[in-house]
Amino acid sequence: xxxxxxxxxxxxxxxxxxxxxxxxxxxxAIYNLQWFRQDPGKGLTSLxxxxxxxxxxxxxxxxxxxxxxxxxxxxxxxxxxxxxxATYLCAVYNNNDMRFGAGTRLTVKP
Amino acid sequence: NAGVTQTPKFQVLxxxxxxxxxxxxxMNHEYMSWYRQDPGMGLRLIHYSVGAGITDQGEVPNGYNxxxxxxxxxxxxxxxxxxxxxxxxxxxxxxxxxxxxEQYFGPGTRLTVT
Numbered sequence: 001x002x003x004x005x006x007x008x009x010x011x012x013x014x015x016x017x018x019x020x021x022x023x024x025x026x027x028x029a030i031y032n033l034q035w036f037r038q039d040p041g042k043g044l045t046s047l048x049x050x051x052x053x054x055x056x057x058x059x060x061x062x063x064x065x066x067x068x069x070x071x072x073x074x075x076x077x078x079x080x081x082x083x084x085x086a087t088y089l090c091a092v093y094n095n096n097d098m099r100f101g102a103g104t105r106l107t108v109k110p
Numbered sequence: 111n112a113g114v115t116q117t118p119k120f121q122v123l124x125x126x127x128x129x130x131x132x133x134x135x136x137m138n139h140e141y142m143s144w145y146r147q148d149p150g151m152g153l154r155l156i157h158y159s160v161g162a163g164i165t166d167q168g169e170v171p172n173g174y175n176x177x178x179x180x181x182x183x184x185x186x187x188x189x190x191x192x193x194x195x196x197x198x199x200x201x202x203x204x205x206x207x208x209x210x211x212e213q214y215f216g217p218g219t220r221l222t223v224t
Contacts, residue, residue, distance in 0.1 A: 091213075
């Protein structure tokens with residue numbers, strides 16, 4: 001059974017800092033890995049999708065990497081801003097089934 | 111495009127009542143799914159559909175039914191609500207089941223069962 005873990009559960013950083021969020025999964029047989037952002041009381045917004053054949057994806061200040069063999073992904077956020085404060089979720093998809101981590105709650109202090 | 115829409119936004123039920131959570135998408139997506147989100151547990155898959163007329167169970171299907179009579183709509187039915195079904199419910203859709211496309215989520219329905 002696929003299990004997805006995100007560490008840390010919560011993170012607080014000062015504005016401007018670069019930071020890394022971690023995601024690990026137990027079964028490397030995945031089709032893709034997706035990072036989402038969730039604001040309090042809201043739905044999920046897709047940030048980056050990495051196919052199983054890819055090693056990384058970039059969008060603006062965000063860079064996500066994928067190492068299938070070790071079951072790890074990282075989300076790198078450059079020059080963090082208070083508007084980046086949210087919960088970040090990673091999810092792995094395989095055979096019609098998407099499994100989520102519990103998320104990392106990020107707070108960026110002005 | 112409106113994307114993925116869900117109604118209602120909030121609902122309070124008494125134990126034993128039944129209700130239907132509505133989900134619709136206007137992107138002609140083949141794959142649709144329902145998740146529940148509970149504190150500290152992430153999202154868990156309830157049911158999914160890979161096309162009109164085709165549905166299957168996810169990780170936590172007990173107490174829920176689904177049907178997919180059209181490409182656009184994927185309602186979730188609670189047969190006899192229980193307090194353990196208090197949760198936030200999200201509907202999602204994707205262009206295909208292949209995993210090559212990202213999933214889009216609706217805004218959620220917050221359900222409380224007393």
